[in-house]
Amino acid sequence: MEGPSAVTVDEPSHSAAGTTAVVSSFRHLLTRTGPLRAAQGMMGLNQTDGFDCPSCAWPDPEDHRSAFEFCENGAKALASEITKGRVDPAFFAKHSIAELTTWSDYQLDQAGRLTHPMVRRAGATHYEAIGWDEAFAFASAEFRAMPLADQAVFYTSGRASNEAAFLWQLFARQLGTNNLPDCSNMCHESSGVAMKEAVGVGKGTVTLDDIHHAGMILLMGQNPGTNHPRMLSALQTAVRNGAHLVAVNPLKEAGLLGFKHPQEASGVLGMSTPLAADYLQPVLNGDMAFLRGMAKTLVEDGTVDHDFIQAHTTGFEVYADAVRSQDWEELEALSGLTRDAMQRTAREAGQRRNLITCWAMGLTQHRNSVATLREVINVHLLLGAIGKPGAGLCPVRGHSNVQGDRTMGIFEKMPDSFLDSLEEEFKFDAPRAHGYDTVAAIRAMHAGKVQIFAALGGNFLQASPDTEYTAEGLGRCRLTIQIATKLNRSHLVTGRSALILPCLGRSEEDLRAGVPQFVTVEDSMSMVHASRGKLTPASPHLMSETAIVCGLAEAALKGKSQAPWQDFSNNYDHIRDAVERVVPDFENFNDRVRHPGGFRLPNGAGRRVWDTPSKKAGFHTVPVSAFQAAPGRFVLQTFRSHDQFNTTIYGLNDRYRGIGHGRRIIFMNPGDMKRLGLKPLQLVDITSHWSDGTRHADGFQAIPYEMPEGNCAAYYPEANVLVPIGSAAEFSGTPTSKSVEISIKPS
Numbered sequence: 001m002e003g004p005s006a007v008t009v010d011e012p013s014h015s016a017a018g019t020t021a022v023v024s025s026f027r028h029l030l031t032r033t034g035p036l037r038a039a040q041g042m043m044g045l046n047q048t049d050g051f052d053c054p055s056c057a058w059p060d061p062e063d064h065r066s067a068f069e070f071c072e073n074g075a076k077a078l079a080s081e082i083t084k085g086r087v088d089p090a091f092f093a094k095h096s097i098a099e100l101t102t103w104s105d106y107q108l109d110q111a112g113r114l115t116h117p118m119v120r121r122a123g124a125t126h127y128e129a130i131g132w133d134e135a136f137a138f139a140s141a142e143f144r145a146m147p148l149a150d151q152a153v154f155y156t157s158g159r160a161s162n163e164a165a166f167l168w169q170l171f172a173r174q175l176g177t178n179n180l181p182d183c184s185n186m187c188h189e190s191s192g193v194a195m196k197e198a199v200g201v202g203k204g205t206v207t208l209d210d211i212h213h214a215g216m217i218l219l220m221g222q223n224p225g226t227n228h229p230r231m232l233s234a235l236q237t238a239v240r241n242g243a244h245l246v247a248v249n250p251l252k253e254a255g256l257l258g259f260k261h262p263q264e265a266s267g268v269l270g271m272s273t274p275l276a277a278d279y280l281q282p283v284l285n286g287d288m289a290f291l292r293g294m295a296k297t298l299v300e301d302g303t304v305d306h307d308f309i310q311a312h313t314t315g316f317e318v319y320a321d322a323v324r325s326q327d328w329e330e331l332e333a334l335s336g337l338t339r340d341a342m343q344r345t346a347r348e349a350g351q352r353r354n355l356i357t358c359w360a361m362g363l364t365q366h367r368n369s370v371a372t373l374r375e376v377i378n379v380h381l382l383l384g385a386i387g388k389p390g391a392g393l394c395p396v397r398g399h400s401n402v403q404g405d406r407t408m409g410i411f412e413k414m415p416d417s418f419l420d421s422l423e424e425e426f427k428f429d430a431p432r433a434h435g436y437d438t439v440a441a442i443r444a445m446h447a448g449k450v451q452i453f454a455a456l457g458g459n460f461l462q463a464s465p466d467t468e469y470t471a472e473g474l475g476r477c478r479l480t481i482q483i484a485t486k487l488n489r490s491h492l493v494t495g496r497s498a499l500i501l502p503c504l505g506r507s508e509e510d511l512r513a514g515v516p517q518f519v520t521v522e523d524s525m526s527m528v529h530a531s532r533g534k535l536t537p538a539s540p541h542l543m544s545e546t547a548i549v550c551g552l553a554e555a556a557l558k559g560k561s562q563a564p565w566q567d568f569s570n571n572y573d574h575i576r577d578a579v580e581r582v583v584p585d586f587e588n589f590n591d592r593v594r595h596p597g598g599f600r601l602p603n604g605a606g607r608r609v610w611d612t613p614s615k616k617a618g619f620h621t622v623p624v625s626a627f628q629a630a631p632g633r634f635v636l637q638t639f640r641s642h643d644q645f646n647t648t649i650y651g652l653n654d655r656y657r658g659i660g661h662g663r664r665i666i667f668m669n670p671g672d673m674k675r676l677g678l679k680p681l682q683l684v685d686i687t688s689h690w691s692d693g694t695r696h697a698d699g700f701q702a703i704p705y706e707m708p709e710g711n712c713a714a715y716y717p718e719a720n721v722l723v724p725i726g727s728a729a730e731f732s733g734t735p736t737s738k739s740v741e742i743s744i745k746p747s
């Protein structure tokens, strides 16, 4: 049941997981598939001879995997993939595209798995079935008719395997374009930019063992109870080993407060391990000021690590001067936190030394995100808390293989060294001009500069900012191609013609010429390992992502490419051999990845080797900033409920926050609601404000929730219509999904 009258509100929880989570996992699996398939699926999840969980990128423990190495939300992701429902040619004959656009994202996901390649011919009201060869020929005719290679855009979502991603970027570059936007542009791009500049590597520097042995962990802008539930057992171990956890989040999130381990007796009995020893609630985007306050304390107390700073860094003096002259009133006003809170946190870190900072979208999706993350790094450099056991930087990645896709070359501006190796391996001239990132791609589509939009997974329309603007852009393409497992809104808002190319999911057996294949992925801590699907595919007509990319590329590049697409398609070892020759650090790839658990890619900063122009780690000094709304307006963040994976909506509840049966909700500070004269659950209309005009989302229900005054929260993707296309983070281009200026009025 959906709709305003159905929504229920309860007290938020004070801890995450426990047996309720286990019950919820089984319920999702059993209601969506048969008991046998559910059991088979769960047995394969995250085992060394099984498949990688299709949910988040948190790493698997190396030594002590339990028989059920998964979490509630991993089980939901699996249930959504192995569901009984089927979206087949009869489904498309029954439902016109116009009709399907009226379905909610939840209903679209519930419809089930795509079974056949489908085509929407120009002017058609319905999709119709098409054979694979004909589909490849259809696409290839459009590619060949396209005047310029840069009129094609190749999007990638972070669930694609390394093998599929490597071939996808090869296809794009052999066609002649670097237009390779990906979900990372909307996700951790700010982390990559800040870290690459400061410490020479765009990836996290810690291992799971470091987390277990940290002295102190700062958890900033992240909701692990929902989005990285397996992280909670690592945090529990850290706490038991004596770590001091500090949560920094405008909202009190259950998973940061406590954890009931579902596989321990105490957890089953409902006893929770307290996690955060200190819980700080800054205003949205107040983090940079908070971190500057920590830095000021460390510098003024003289508790910085002078030896480390001397040996390993540049820019300390300028930075130290700036933090000394910074006044506390400004930091308090911008962060919404007290001087005492900043000093307390800094002094704890100064004593414990071994600091790990974990962060996710609460830090990366703001205008000043790169500067904020440089401030995280500044604090670590002051403490020498990087490149030693139990200390370092931990951007917690989203999609299960988003980090691997980037390693494989999914990036609109790969370095020349990569392009040189690619050219040598495949004997062609790789394009050198940078391509479009996500926002640039949307703008180009809107301006009519894109003829073909092709997506390797994902839901570009719903994930992107400014839904209506993006929809108009997609509508201006000649052809849109979607390689996907499940039906979503990006399949319904199409170019003049459209293809849906249905692929195998992670959990499904991938046979090529009768031989089972496996693929590889890289997790948030740079572990590369194999993933082998086990289950019978949802339909005999599905192809693997890898084989689909080969089919498309071979047809579209005929005469232009000497790459052995057939060999790649028949045996993925050939792809890995090519990766080994092109991508650094993949020596003996095929051998090493066959070892249980795989191997870890080296990380310079993790060993205090700085791959920066100065060969040192860099302090960064810029004025403190925070996004503030005009008087009478609010700052809105768009975030995830407990029942979704990005744009895939598994259910309509948000259990830990106490919300049932609804998603068109805006969480508000209770005092703000009073001032606007709003009652709980009252309907409101929201307007967002940006220099290029206003955007509207009507009929949201206001719910009082403990958070700083002036701040609000609403669910992604429902609130994406409000995120302005023009509002992107400086230096990383990430849409500012966590700081949208809005006004609210009763409906």
Ligand SMILES: Nc1nc2c(c(=O)[nH]1)N[C@H]1C(S)=C(S)[C@@H](COP(=O)(O)OP(=O)(O)OC[C@H]3O[C@@H](n4cnc5c(=O)[nH]c(N)nc54)[C@H](O)[C@@H]3O)O[C@H]1N2
Residues within 6 Å of the ligand: 055, 056, 057, 073, 187, 220, 221, 222, 223, 224, 226, 227, 228, 248, 249, 250, 251, 253, 282, 283, 284, 285, 286, 287, 360, 361, 362, 363, 397, 398, 399, 637, 638, 639, 640, 641, 642, 644, 645, 646, 647, 738
């Ligand atoms: N089950 C499930 N798992 C997922 C996903 C999913 O949708 N569902 N998505 C995956 C993906 S792609 C990603 S990127 C990750 C996302 O993981 P998260 O980043 O945890 O996801 P969000 O829901 O966007 O949560 C943002 C959190 O940051 C806080 N926050 C917002 N703004 C600020 C701020 O300015 N400062 C601070 N300090 N905190 C702030 C919010 O209150 C919220 O707790 O999860 C991954 N895992």
Ligand SMILES: Nc1nc2c(c(=O)[nH]1)N[C@H]1C(S)=C(S)[C@@H](COP(=O)(O)OP(=O)(O)OC[C@H]3O[C@@H](n4cnc5c(=O)[nH]c(N)nc54)[C@H](O)[C@@H]3O)O[C@H]1N2
Residues within 6 Å of the ligand: 156, 157, 158, 159, 160, 183, 184, 186, 187, 188, 361, 365, 398, 399, 456, 457, 458, 459, 460, 462, 463, 464, 465, 483, 484, 485, 486, 487, 488, 503, 504, 505, 506, 545, 638, 639, 640, 645, 646, 647, 648, 716, 717, 719, 720, 723, 737
């Ligand atoms: N307002 C707002 N917008 C956001 C965010 C936010 O916090 N707020 N978060 C951003 C973030 S962090 C991210 S990562 C992006 C996510 O952006 P995307 O990665 O584009 O979106 P997803 O919802 O993860 O994609 C789901 C679709 O992927 C397809 N799929 C699932 N599994 C597979 C598979 O194995 N293979 C293939 N080929 N397809 C598959 C299914 O068809 C499914 O419908 O959204 C961003 N957008």
Ligand SMILES: [Mo]
Residues within 6 Å of the ligand: 183, 186, 187, 188, 397, 398, 399
């Ligand atoms: Mo993400």
